[in-house]
Amino acid sequence: MSEDIKAPAGYAELRFRDPAGQSQTWTVRQQGDLAILGEGILSQQVSWNGTHAVKRWIPAEQAARRRGMCDRLENEARAGMRAAERFRDRYPVELTRLVGYDLDAAEPFLLVSPPRGTPVAELDWMSLDERHAFQASLFRALLLLAEAGIVHGNVTATTVRWDGKAVQLGDFGYAAAVGDDRQPRPDYVEGAPEQRRGSGRVTAVDDVWAAGAVLLRVATGQTGPPDLSGRGAALRSLLDGVFAASADDRPSAATLLRRLGVDAAVPPADLAARRAFADGERSFDRALKDKAPRPSPPTVRPPDKPARRFHIGATGLIGLLVFAASIVLIVLIATGKLG
Amino acid sequence: MTNFNGSLIATVRCPICLDTFHWPTGDSLYEYRDGEFAELVISPAADAIKRADIMQTAYLRCPNPSEDANEHYLPAAYASYGNPLVIGLVGSTKSGKSHLLAAIIAEIQRDGLRPYGLTCRPVDFALHEAFLRERADPLVVRGEMLGATEEAITTYADALLVTSAAGTWPVAFFDVAGGDLAKTGKTARFVAGAGALIFVVDPDSALRTDADGERGLGDPTFDAVLGRLGGGKRHLELPAAMVVNKADRFRFVPPADVWLRRRGNGRVDAEAMLAESRDAYAFLYKNNANAWLRPFHECRRCTLHFVSATGGDPVDDAFPRGVRSQRVLEPVIALLAMTGILPGRESTKVGSW
Numbered sequence: 001m002s003e004d005i006k007a008p009a010g011y012a013e014l015r016f017r018d019p020a021g022q023s024q025t026w027t028v029r030q031q032g033d034l035a036i037l038g039e040g041i042l043s044q045q046v047s048w049n050g051t052h053a054v055k056r057w058i059p060a061e062q063a064a065r066r067r068g069m070c071d072r073l074e075n076e077a078r079a080g081m082r083a084a085e086r087f088r089d090r091y092p093v094e095l096t097r098l099v100g101y102d103l104d105a106a107e108p109f110l111l112v113s114p115p116r117g118t119p120v121a122e123l124d125w126m127s128l129d130e131r132h133a134f135q136a137s138l139f140r141a142l143l144l145l146a147e148a149g150i151v152h153g154n155v156t157a158t159t160v161r162w163d164g165k166a167v168q169l170g171d172f173g174y175a176a177a178v179g180d181d182r183q184p185r186p187d188y189v190e191g192a193p194e195q196r197r198g199s200g201r202v203t204a205v206d207d208v209w210a211a212g213a214v215l216l217r218v219a220t221g222q223t224g225p226p227d228l229s230g231r232g233a234a235l236r237s238l239l240d241g242v243f244a245a246s247a248d249d250r251p252s253a254a255t256l257l258r259r260l261g262v263d264a265a266v267p268p269a270d271l272a273a274r275r276a277f278a279d280g281e282r283s284f285d286r287a288l289k290d291k292a293p294r295p296s297p298p299t300v301r302p303p304d305k306p307a308r309r310f311h312i313g314a315t316g317l318i319g320l321l322v323f324a325a326s327i328v329l330i331v332l333i334a335t336g337k338l339g
Numbered sequence: 340m341t342n343f344n345g346s347l348i349a350t351v352r353c354p355i356c357l358d359t360f361h362w363p364t365g366d367s368l369y370e371y372r373d374g375e376f377a378e379l380v381i382s383p384a385a386d387a388i389k390r391a392d393i394m395q396t397a398y399l400r401c402p403n404p405s406e407d408a409n410e411h412y413l414p415a416a417y418a419s420y421g422n423p424l425v426i427g428l429v430g431s432t433k434s435g436k437s438h439l440l441a442a443i444i445a446e447i448q449r450d451g452l453r454p455y456g457l458t459c460r461p462v463d464f465a466l467h468e469a470f471l472r473e474r475a476d477p478l479v480v481r482g483e484m485l486g487a488t489e490e491a492i493t494t495y496a497d498a499l500l501v502t503s504a505a506g507t508w509p510v511a512f513f514d515v516a517g518g519d520l521a522k523t524g525k526t527a528r529f530v531a532g533a534g535a536l537i538f539v540v541d542p543d544s545a546l547r548t549d550a551d552g553e554r555g556l557g558d559p560t561f562d563a564v565l566g567r568l569g570g571g572k573r574h575l576e577l578p579a580a581m582v583v584n585k586a587d588r589f590r591f592v593p594p595a596d597v598w599l600r601r602r603g604n605g606r607v608d609a610e611a612m613l614a615e616s617r618d619a620y621a622f623l624y625k626n627n628a629n630a631w632l633r634p635f636h637e638c639r640r641c642t643l644h645f646v647s648a649t650g651g652d653p654v655d656d657a658f659p660r661g662v663r664s665q666r667v668l669e670p671v672i673a674l675l676a677m678t679g680i681l682p683g684r685e686s687t688k689v690g691s692w
Contacts, residue, residue, distance in 0.1 A: 064660050074590070081591035104651040106659035149593065177597055273625070280621030284635075287620075288692060291574055291639050 454605030
């Protein structure tokens with residue numbers, strides 16, 4: 001799958017796979033300026049039949065030489081696929097949507113939904129009500145990610161956008177699944193200590209610290225190491241435990257939503273797929289049990305034999321006589337009848 | 340066991356013709372020169388050190404007592420250590436066995452087994468160099484797709500001497516064309532003498548991902564091999580590993596996405612192998628590939644793994660960004676653990692959970 005150089009100027013033919021696994025071919029119109037994202041990934045808005053998207057790609061020469069760049073796109077595709085599988089036709093507005101990808105091409109690329117709103121880093125001010133809505137929307141985004149089994153891994157004032165009504169989390173280049181080994185990110189200023197170190201395994205609350213740091217910035221303008229001392233009671237209460245030293249002690253996104261008095265409901269999951277997988281796990285366990293070496297069956301007991309009469313053989317008789325003679329000798333010696 | 344001086348007698352099963360014979364045979368030695376085997380003469384003046392060095396690349400002709408195979412040779416080192424282990428790759432023509440074996444040998448060549456306390460060197464230097472030149476390098480160095488496996492090949496693809504704390508064993512890998520595996524003739528004879536098997540599941544054939552997809556009938560090579568070994572037994576004691584090959588196609592989908600990103604850490608982890616086996620089994624089951632699970636049901640000790648020989652699909656018969664193998668050594672480590680070559684308490688639990 002690759003760009004077709006025969007498309008008219010300003011257009012490009014893209015062949016890719018969509019999240020449902022179907023092959024697609026779009027002749028897209030390239031719009032807007034080319035942007036260079038972090039690590040040299042290129043980005044441009046495209047449109048096709050009224051659908052707008054953002055194409056992110058790595059030039060072929062760079063893709064061949066720098067594996068790390070390709071990993072960013074791979075992570076984004078993985079997060080998008082997991083979210084698409086979890087939410088299907090109830091896709092949440094809080095998350096950018098994966099439109100398609102071809103990451104095996106010489107020039108790997110993916111398509112995502114266009115950005116909405118403004119990066120938080122560029123916002124001047126939020127009213128109290130708006131701030132409450134922002135907090136709820138950001139925690140809801142984390143909750144939805146947890147439902148899909150992924151974490152964003154790079155929640156910052158740049159990757160979090162706000163349009164006045166809902167957050168949009170984008171740029172999933174550092175996304176990971178719960179259970180993955182953490183990768184060291186010493187430059188991730190908003191990240192939790194274990195994320196910067198790259199220690200342990202990813203948990204569902206990995207993004208909570210960074211989200212708290214973004215909220216703190218929105219509420220107080222504070223950047224740098226988070227510090228709740230001297231902050232208002234409401235903010236301290238909301239973010240209680242978010243910056244705990246141990247990830248085990250940090251509240252989940254659902255807990256944070258409840259603190260805001262907001263419903264933590266999520267779209268229902270496709271249970272049929274989960275049931276089918278669980279059936280497979282049970283079949284595996286049954287097969288293991290079936291293969292376990294069985295204990296040897298007990299041997300058949302011989303029929304009971306009739307009780308044996310007491311029988312003393314020749315050897316036994318001699319032994320008895322020797323014993324009796326010994327007793328007699330002892331008695332005679334004891335009584336002095338033998339010298 | 341034996342050593343290079345040949346002063347001890349061992350009984351060896353030839354992996355090619357399956358005959359057993361005494362080792363050393365008392366026959367002449369040979370060397371492989373200019374594409375042919377030529378008789379090798381060692382001067383009586385050669386001392387033990389020189390003789391041992393010569394023996395590293397010398398061959399013996401298999402006596403083939405049954406006289407039912409073409410002339411064939413085995414490296415002198417083949418029977419000079421522990422009982423050789425024959426590992427056979429089983430799978431249909433398009434399952435990707437050859438790419439997988441090339442990736443495995445390349446990873447071993449890159450010292451991928453050393454973190455597990457294993458060192459490897461070729462048993463058959465000429466064959467190993469040819470394998471690297473013709474299979475491994477084109478794939479992993481130049482990113483080229485490999486051609487189809489030649490049919491009617493009866494010998495092993497490569498063989499290595501694997502040394503662990505428990506000793507040294509020759510390990511021979513057989514990669515026979517899928518069409519030959521499905522038959523019962525001589526070309527798949529190695530199966531009867533195999534010490535371990537890797538069953539390669541082709542997801543293109545096995546997976547029916549839509550809910551209404553009819554289940555396929557399974558891989559005929561699996562059936563042929565299991566049938567050949569079965570002999571009426573309920574379970575086979577032969578250690579086996581199943582691999583969901585080309586798992587890069589599912590690298591964005593759970594549970595493959597998690598396993599493909601796990602890196603080996605130099606420790607055998609029986610619990611992790613159990614977890615991956617359960618996930619891979621359930622993945623195949625969920626996608627209506629039940630018929631491909633027959634090896635797991637019939638081999639008493641069997642692990643399952645997600646692997647990718649190349650890391651992605653080819654574009655115009657090449658891999659434009661090179662090849663990035665993922666977890667290709669996991670099935671080999673599992674088999675070495677199950678056969679005792681990789682010793683340790685954790686190894687004894689693999690496949691016997």
